[in-house]
Amino acid sequence: MGIAAQSRWxxxxxxxxxxxxxxxxxxGRDRIAQVALAVLLLMxxxxxxxxxxxxxxxxxxxxxxxxxxxxxxxxxxxxxxQFVLGTDAQGRDLLSAILYGLRVSLLIGLCAVMLQALIxxxxxxSAGYLGGRVDxxxxxxxxxxLSYSTMMxxxxxxxxxxxxxxAQLYSDLAVLMLILVIGIxxxxxxxxxxxxxxxxxxxxxxxxxxxxxxxxxxxxMFRHILPNALSPVFVIxxxxxxxxxxxxxxxxxxxxxxxxxxxSLGSLISSGFEYVFSGSWWMTxxxxxxxxxxxxxxxxxxxxLRDVLxxxxxxxx
Amino acid sequence: MLSxxxxxxxxPLAGTRRWWRxxxxxxxxxxxxxxxxxxxxxxxCVVGESxxxxxxxxxxxxxxxxxxxxxxxxxxxxIDTLHGRELxxxxxxxxxxxxxxYASLNxxxxxxxxxLEPVRLHRSSLSQSEAQEHIEQVMRSVGVDPSWGARYPxxxxxxxxxxxSIARALSVSPELVIADEPISALDVSIQAQVLNVLMEAxxxxxxxxxxxxxxxxxVEHFGDRVAVMYLGRIxxxxxxxxxxxxxxxxxTQALLSAIPRIRGQHQPQKLHGEVPTPVHSxxxxxxxxxxxxxxxxxxxxxxxxxxxxPGHTIxxxxxxxxxx
Amino acid sequence: xxxxEVRDLVVEFGLREGASMALDGISFALExxxxxGIVGESGAGKSVAAFSILNLLSAPxxxxxxxxIFDGVDLASLSESALRTVRGRxxxxxxxxxxxxxxxxxxxxxxxxxxxxxxxxxxESEARHICIxxxxxxxxxxxxxxxxxxxxxxxxxxxxxxxxxIALLLDPQLIIADEPTTALDVTIQAEIMQLLRELCxxxxxxxxxxxxxxxxxxxxxxxxxxxxxxxxxxxxxTAALIRAPRHPYTRGLLDAxxxxxxxxxxxxxxxxxxxxxxxxxSGCAFHPRCNLARARCxxxxxxxxxxxxCWEAAC
Numbered sequence: 043m044g045i046a047a048q049s050r051w052x053x054x055x056x057x058x059x060x061x062x063x064x065x066x067x068x069x070g071r072d073r074i075a076q077v078a079l080a081v082l083l084l085m086x087x088x089x090x091x092x093x094x095x096x097x098x099x100x101x102x103x104x105x106x107x108x109x110x111x112x113x114x115x116x117x118x119x120x121x122x123x124q125f126v127l128g129t130d131a132q133g134r135d136l137l138s139a140i141l142y143g144l145r146v147s148l149l150i151g152l153c154a155v156m157l158q159a160l161i162x163x164x165x166x167x168s169a170g171y172l173g174g175r176v177d178x179x180x181x182x183x184x185x186x187x188l189s190y191s192t193m194m195x196x197x198x199x200x201x202x203x204x205x206x207x208x209a210q211l212y213s214d215l216a217v218l219m220l221i222l223v224i225g226i227x228x229x230x231x232x233x234x235x236x237x238x239x240x241x242x243x244x245x246x247x248x249x250x251x252x253x254x255x256x257x258x259x260x261x262x263m264f265r266h267i268l269p270n271a272l273s274p275v276f277v278i279x280x281x282x283x284x285x286x287x288x289x290x291x292x293x294x295x296x297x298x299x300x301x302x303x304x305x306s307l308g309s310l311i312s313s314g315f316e317y318v319f320s321g322s323w324w325m326t327x328x329x330x331x332x333x334x335x336x337x338x339x340x341x342x343x344x345x346x347l348r349d350v351l352x353x354x355x356x357x358x359x
Numbered sequence: 360m361l362s363x364x365x366x367x368x369x370x371p372l373a374g375t376r377r378w379w380r381x382x383x384x385x386x387x388x389x390x391x392x393x394x395x396x397x398x399x400x401x402x403x404c405v406v407g408e409s410x411x412x413x414x415x416x417x418x419x420x421x422x423x424x425x426x427x428x429x430x431x432x433x434x435x436x437x438i439d440t441l442h443g444r445e446l447x448x449x450x451x452x453x454x455x456x457x458x459x460x461y462a463s464l465n466x467x468x469x470x471x472x473x474x475l476e477p478v479r480l481h482r483s484s485l486s487q488s489e490a491q492e493h494i495e496q497v498m499r500s501v502g503v504d505p506s507w508g509a510r511y512p513x514x515x516x517x518x519x520x521x522x523x524s525i526a527r528a529l530s531v532s533p534e535l536v537i538a539d540e541p542i543s544a545l546d547v548s549i550q551a552q553v554l555n556v557l558m559e560a561x562x563x564x565x566x567x568x569x570x571x572x573x574x575x576x577x578v579e580h581f582g583d584r585v586a587v588m589y590l591g592r593i594x595x596x597x598x599x600x601x602x603x604x605x606x607x608x609x610x611t612q613a614l615l616s617a618i619p620r621i622r623g624q625h626q627p628q629k630l631h632g633e634v635p636t637p638v639h640s641x642x643x644x645x646x647x648x649x650x651x652x653x654x655x656x657x658x659x660x661x662x663x664x665x666x667x668x669p670g671h672t673i674x675x676x677x678x679x680x681x682x683x
Numbered sequence: 684x685x686x687x688e689v690r691d692l693v694v695e696f697g698l699r700e701g702a703s704m705a706l707d708g709i710s711f712a713l714e715x716x717x718x719x720g721i722v723g724e725s726g727a728g729k730s731v732a733a734f735s736i737l738n739l740l741s742a743p744x745x746x747x748x749x750x751x752i753f754d755g756v757d758l759a760s761l762s763e764s765a766l767r768t769v770r771g772r773x774x775x776x777x778x779x780x781x782x783x784x785x786x787x788x789x790x791x792x793x794x795x796x797x798x799x800x801x802x803x804x805x806x807e808s809e810a811r812h813i814c815i816x817x818x819x820x821x822x823x824x825x826x827x828x829x830x831x832x833x834x835x836x837x838x839x840x841x842x843x844x845x846x847x848x849i850a851l852l853l854d855p856q857l858i859i860a861d862e863p864t865t866a867l868d869v870t871i872q873a874e875i876m877q878l879l880r881e882l883c884x885x886x887x888x889x890x891x892x893x894x895x896x897x898x899x900x901x902x903x904x905x906x907x908x909x910x911x912x913x914x915x916x917x918x919x920x921t922a923a924l925i926r927a928p929r930h931p932y933t934r935g936l937l938d939a940x941x942x943x944x945x946x947x948x949x950x951x952x953x954x955x956x957x958x959x960x961x962x963x964x965s966g967c968a969f970h971p972r973c974n975l976a977r978a979r980c981x982x983x984x985x986x987x988x989x990x991x992x993c994w995e996a997a998c
Contacts, residue, residue: 247463251527254421255477256450269467408868409839516956517725546724546957547895551939551950558949573868576898580941580950599946617873619898620942621925627873633838 068350078342085336089145096138097124100305112322128324130310131317139305140329144336146306150220151287155279157225158286162232163268163275169233170240170271171263181237184230192227192289199223200298213301220299224289228282235278239271273351280344284337291333307333360567361397361420361535366390366429367591368415372638387637389415391591391645392429394664397535402561402568404582404599406575406614410634412591413571417539420569421455422446433535451481454528458540460520464512470523471508474498474530481531494530500563501526501556518549522556529560536560537569542577554581575618579603584670587611590645591637596664597671607667607678609650644676652677684755685712686856686889687736692749692759694728694735694913696960697742703960705731705744707913710987715856718883718890720900720921722936723910726957729893732910733861736891737770738763754856772802775850779862781842785834791845792830795852802853817848821878840871844878851882857889864899876903897936901925909933912958912968918990929996931973967993 060066069075088095114120115128115136127136169180203219204212212219243249244267252262287307293299294308295315302313307329314325369386376384390412397403405413418424420431422438431439438449457463464473474494478485485493495505501522512520521541528536538557542550554577560566572578578585582599587608595608606612613628632649635641644662647653656676664672665679677683694706706728713719723729734740736751738758751758758769770776778784786794795814799805805813811830818826821844834842843863850858863879864872880903883890892904900907900921907924909917909932917930928934937943938951955972958964967985970976975995985992 247457247459248465250418250421250423251455251457251463251524252465253423254450254453254455255527255531256447256480257476266465266468270465408870518956547897547936548724548939548953549956551941551952552954554941555949555952558947575869576941580944580946613870617869619869619872619876619896619902621897621901621937621940627870627877629874630870633840 065350068346072346074342075346078339078346081335082339082343085144085332085339086148088141089148092138092141092145096135096141097126098135098138100134100139100142101303112317112325114322115324115328127328128322130314130325131322134305136310136324136328139310140307140332143305143307143310143329144332146217146300146304147287147290147308147333147336150217150224150290150306151283153221154224154228154286154290155282157221158229158282159232159275159279161226161229163236165229166233166236167240167263167268167271170237171244171259171267177237180233184233187227188230190227192224192285193292195227196220196223196289196293197296197298200293204298209301213304216300216304220290220293223293224286227289228285231278231282232275235274236271239274240267243267243270277344277348277351280340280347284340284344287333287337287340307336360399360434361395361569362432363393363395363416363420364430364432366393366395366416366419366431367427368412368419368424369427385638388591388640389637390419390426391637391640393588393591393593395586395593395596397567397569399534399567400561400565401583402570402581404568404570404572404578404585405588406572406578406585407588408573408614408634410590410637411588412637413573413588414539416588417455417537417569417571421453421537422449423455451531452533453535453537454531454533456521456524456528456536456538456541459544460517460524461544463524464520464527466512469509469511470503473512473523474508474527477527477531494526497526497530501529501560502552516549517545518552521545521549521553525553525556525560529564532564533566535567535569537571539571540573541570543572543574550577557581575615587614590634590640592645593664593674594646595671595673595675597673601668601671605671607683608673608675609652609677609683610646644674650677652682654682685752686715686717686754687713687891688750688752689732689736690750690752692732692735692751693747694731694740694744695747696744698961702747703963704747705913705960706735708749709910709913709915711908711915711918713857713889713891716883716887716889717906718880718892718904720892720894720904720907721910722894722897722900722907724895724957726912726959727910728913729895729910730861731913733776733859733891733893736859737774737776738766739770768802771798771855772853773855773857775852775855775858777843777846777850777858777860777863779865781839781846781866782834784846785842787834790831790833791837795830795845795849798849798852813852814848817851818845820851820882821845821848823848839867840874843867843871843875847875847878847882851886851888854886855888857891858883859891859893861893862895863892865894865896872899879903897925897940909936912963913960914968914984914992915987916969916992918987929991930969930993931975931995932969935972969993 061070112131113125113129115126125135127140129135130139165180165184169177200219200223249262249266252266290299290306291308291311294306295312297312300306300309302309310329311326311333314329317325368390369388372385372387376382393416405416407413419426426439430437433449433452441449474497475490478490478494498505503522503526515523541557542553545553558581561568570581579599585597585599585602586593587595587610589610595602595606595611602611603615606615613630617627630649635648641648643659644657647657650657660676662674662676664674666672667678690710691708692706693704693708695702696705709732711719721729721732731740731744735746736758738746740746746759749759753769753774758766792814796810799810799813814830815826818829823829823841823844837845860879864875867875876899879890882888892900894900904921907919907921908915909930911932917924917928917933924933925937928937935953939953941950944950953972958968964971966982967980970980973980979994985994
């Protein structure tokens with residue numbers, strides 16, 4: 043017996059249980075997943091503690107001096123060592139801007155996915171369990187939603203909103219709007235996944251048993267079916283977080299996302315893009331790299347999670 | 360206690376309906392006019408081969424699915440017309456045990472939660488500690504150690520899980536228990552344990568069983584009366600003793616001769632042909648295509664159940680005419 | 684000389700927690716034309732035994748030690764390509780679920796021809812002729828038409844007959860049948876059993892039958908071996924084993940059958956359940972469930988002596 047139940051003070055019970063679960067066991071052996079998880083945690087911590095870590099506050103106009111604009115990163119000649127990753131066209135410290143931008147991007151990504159999951163799980167659960175007409179109506183609605191691309195919906199909604207309510211209100215509500223638009227545009231992914239897994243669970247005898255015991259529909263749906271239908275939801279959630287981050291970046295790049303004075307990774311890439319040809323590559327390349335790494339580690343973790351949670355792929359060893 | 364009259368269930372085949380021509384399309388006639396009565400305290404067994412409609416019958420009586428025709432009565436109450444909230448009192452009286460012990464328990468609920476949930480809902484007058492005491496008593500009665508309460512189903516073997524399922528059904532103190540192949544997924548030595556638990560529960564709580572199985576040797580041991588089903592119909596209904604000593608329907612005889620006994624060479628009666636699909640039910644007697652005694656009348660006229668001896672009824676023209 | 688002789692076969696499963704023994708040194712021999720039944724409950728290792736003979740174990744299972752001598756050759760030491768000439772050709776296999784064995788997108792004829800072509804170089808028309816002959820032999824009506832049909836067009840019983848026909852295709856000397864009738868209805872089971880018995884008698888093929896059903900074993904085999912937790916607990920002529928079982932486990936299994944007890948009386952049950960691979964008891968693996976167990980049974984594992992492995996029964 044390899045992992046004996048020796049109790050040591052530095053190995054509390056929950057740690058041992060995690061280590062012996064399929065998830066913990068597989069993570070212990072998968073180098074790539076370990077690295078991805080470490081990078082993701084590092085980025086998340088950096089984003090959360092951005093106000094502490096960042097040398098400047100990019101939201102504070104007083105800390106910005108136009109004389110410092112377009113300074114290259116510290117390792118390039120004639121740089122100012124004060125700005126490790128250089129500055130942008132307005133003289134903002136790029137490192138600080140990226141830390142704050144990461145914060146906005148992650149916030150929008152996570153909240154949008156939570157919204158997607160909330161709508162999608164409710165719809166998928168109702169469609170799968172109730173079946174019949176409810177199923178037909180809800181799933182056709184999902185099909186219609188899917189036939190518009192996310193970007194198209196987002197562009198139209200955001201553009202209309204901006205013309206209708208003005209740029210000032212728009213920039214105040216930008217985070218909320220992006221969450222709503224990306225959240226609503228992508229719920230069918232969840233609805234379809236949840237419906238498929240509800241249909242599979244519904245066939246099982248414990249659901250028959252619950253019906254024979256007289257449990258109400260809501261109780262059966264939320265207490266009995268839902269907890270057993272969630273593992274694919276975790277898998278697609280990772281992919282969806284990555285997609286939501288990309289959507290936000292794309293919209294910001296197109297000028298429909300975060301305003302320039304409250305940077306996200308997308309709007310940083312966008313505002314730096316104009317200066318690429320004048321030699322100031324760092325303004326767009328560095329936030330671009332951060333975005334690529336972020337999306338990559340999330341997707342790697344998603345792949346790993348799918349392999350572990352998929353019972354057909356999971357083998358005893 | 361339980362009485363079923365002319366019960367039928369059709370499952371429409373998807374894609375065969377032509378509503379614009381008023382054509383209802385093809386349907387699987389899973390249960391096709393079944394009359395059955397179970398007396399209080401008896402074990403009524405329904406046997407038959409796969410596809411004969413015995414599980415559909417169980418699900419109809421448990422009100423998991425709605426019948427296409429016919430009536431189901433429990434004592435004096437008609438139950439096939441009840442829906443939703445009206446079924447609530449019935450749910451406490453009629454319970455079901457399922458075939459697959461690996462699918463019949465919610466994998467994310469502990470044994471404790473699984474057993475406590477029905478008690479809380481159906482007997483809300485009980486206090487927390489009374490409910491707890493009640494389920495511990497039920498657990499002990501089916502040989503489940505109450506200390507297992509905090510564990511999850513995947514930690515148990517098939518036999519233990521089946522006991523937990525039985526405990527869940529018994530926790531609301533039902534009168535009628537429908538058991539759909541409760542032991543066929545278990546090992547031989549475990550089958551005996553579970554059968555004993557079911558028999559003890561019957562004796563101590565004066566339960567009525569509707570016991571669905573394909574295993575005739577279990578029926579012989581367990582059943583008071585036996586109904587043999589073929590293609591959605593009952594072909595013979597008799598007390599277990601008289602069925603095993605003197606089955607007269609040709610299908611029952613073939614079924615009995617096919618049991619692999621451990622003693623003596625058996626000479627199974629061969630049935631020619633195969634079970635027809637329940638989509639295109641044969642005309643007349645459903646068994647005529649494979650029956651060695653079939654004649655022209657069998658091909659045209661549907662036989663009805665007639666009593667040949669007290670309590671022993673058979674649906675067969677050949678037996679009726681004395682051709683067997 | 685025995686057709687198949689298995690000596691001290693040990694099969695292990697390499698699990699996360701370390702290797703555990705699925706088969707703990709089993710030995711048996713099978714004469715040409717003999718029918719041997721391996722009986723056991725799920726987890727006893729009976730299917731592992733069947734699969735290990737042709738080295739079809741899938742990871743994490745592997746043969747740790749022992750010999751499997753088939754017609755003078757040790758199959759355990761053969762290479763994968765050498766094994767392929769034995770599989771299907773000299774040893775046929777029948778599995779529990781015919782739908783798992785037959786390829787759903789190929790017709791019956793294509794599957795049979797493929798098998799025939801892989802092992803012999805006969806002409807198209809010859810091969811067709813052999814296939815039809817085999818299908819007729821397993822009593823499939825109108826075999827010429829069946830060749831064009833697909834597995835889903837056949838009933839369960841017919842599919843199992845096709846499987847048997849494929850197993851017989853190349854005149855094997857041994858057929859290994861793993862629960863061949865478990866998925867079938869009783870009337871079909873009776874027909875398949877009769878067919879297997881007749882085929883083995885007429886063709887002189889040996890049969891290794893793996894099942895949990897003592898009734899099937901009683902009707903079909905000459906000799907029976909009872910497995911419990913990866914060990915042989917009893918081995919005897921089938922008739923003698925049924926009449927006078929010597930190991931307490933065999934006795935318990937037989938007594939647990941409903942036909943052995945007066946209707947309505949409690950059945951004789953064996954308490955407890957089979958131990959898992961990870962929690963094998965010391966000494967005799969059956970001792971926690973045995974009503975004859977003594978101190979010695981807990982500490983020392985009994986060896987198979989005169990056909991029975993039990994301290995109480997051996998003397």
